[in-house]
Amino acid sequence: MSAPKAISPYRLSSLLRRQKDPNLALQLFQNPNPQIQSPEPQKPFRHSLLSYDIIITKLGRAKMFDQMDQILSQLKEETRFVPREIIFCNVISFYGRARLPDRALKLFDEMPAFRCRRTVKSYNSVMDTLLKCSDFEKMREFFAGFESKVTPDACTYNILINACCKRGCLDDAWNVFDEMRRKRVRPNAVTFGTLVHGLCANSKLEEALNLKEDMLRVYEVKPDASVYASLMKELSRAGELSLTLGLKEEMEREGIKLDSGVYTTLISANFKVGRKEEAFRILEEMRVSGCKPDTVTYNAMIHGLCMEKDFEAACKMLDQIGEQGCKPDIISYNIIIGGLCKEGKWVEANDLFEDLPRRGCKRDVLSYRTIFDGLCGCKRFKEAALILDEMVFKGYAPSALSAQKLVGELCREGNMEELLWKVLTVLGNANLIDVNSWGLVISKACKKGMVSNVCELVDTLIVQ
């Protein structure tokens, strides 16, 4: 009988790459040869650097940070090789996406202990992480210590420009742009994509359109699909459908390939003016031209169909996403739940909401807010209170306006005192009662001779 053959590090990395489940991938990494049970203690498996890359990325994507950190400390002890800088960049941005800036900074500080030299790429990753966490002050601080260590590149300036745009400081964005050019760093397509989007998001449509013209003429950078998608979205928002379609023609004329982002914008733009058939035609045109619709595209379709109150077609679209090899995401469901509520179909909306875990979709804060607002809108206060309790328990908060509205409605209703106290207790425990609500509640209590109830509530809350 031949003993099972030990797996090679090379083969292991290929198995890891194919394993979609991060937990199973981790098991495989930690125990590559489960079938071999030798009496002597096994030597630790000599993982390849590629296997480290793959497992760290998989764990980071799955937000399994404790497990990821454990693999990182194992990597730190490896003396056979020097980890590539890009691994750290990726981990730093995983922390950024998860809003864990301190862990990102900690890893950045530890990089030398991994024998890895930090170039401008790692610095950029930290900058972008701080931006994603909206910590502009720390960003400024970090950038101040930048130039003594590394030379900022186009990516650095693009992140800075993006930060200015996100804060609505367009003048600052232009200053960074000028600074970049003074330092002889050439702006690229991302620079202009960021600026155009920033201008559009700050309602400077004219300036954005002019910049698109200047891109080629002055800066010799060809506008790409990103630039067009931002412009088309803003034009459509401004009610300029013909200018939106004009930009589509311009792309075709200039030989700029339309991508799924541009098609998605066009689908939304058409639904916005009630052109449902045209939206379907664009979806078809997209397929014919070899551009695969993605989940975002389908979500635009679902949203359009919900606006048309065609929930049957919207749900059919949900099935189609799966058939196309994509899968519906939480936004797909939130759109339908919100649409159903708006039409008073709260039972269907609630059923879909309850069904999300079974469908493999994690409910996010907007799912809760949508169903909560929807139930309140349908005057299903009891059901809304149940959702409120669950969402606060999960650490999510309703929008301040919604919470205030519910308290207001319950105060107005004649026989809802019991529910009102329940809602106030839940909101109070999470410190979500605003001044206006207090006013309403107190005046209601005075009318009803329930002052002692309110005092009791205030006492409980003050104790905390």
Added chain:
DNA sequence: ATAGGGTTAG
């Protein structure tokens, strides 16, 4: 997989 766009709510 160091940086930009297109889908929900407000």
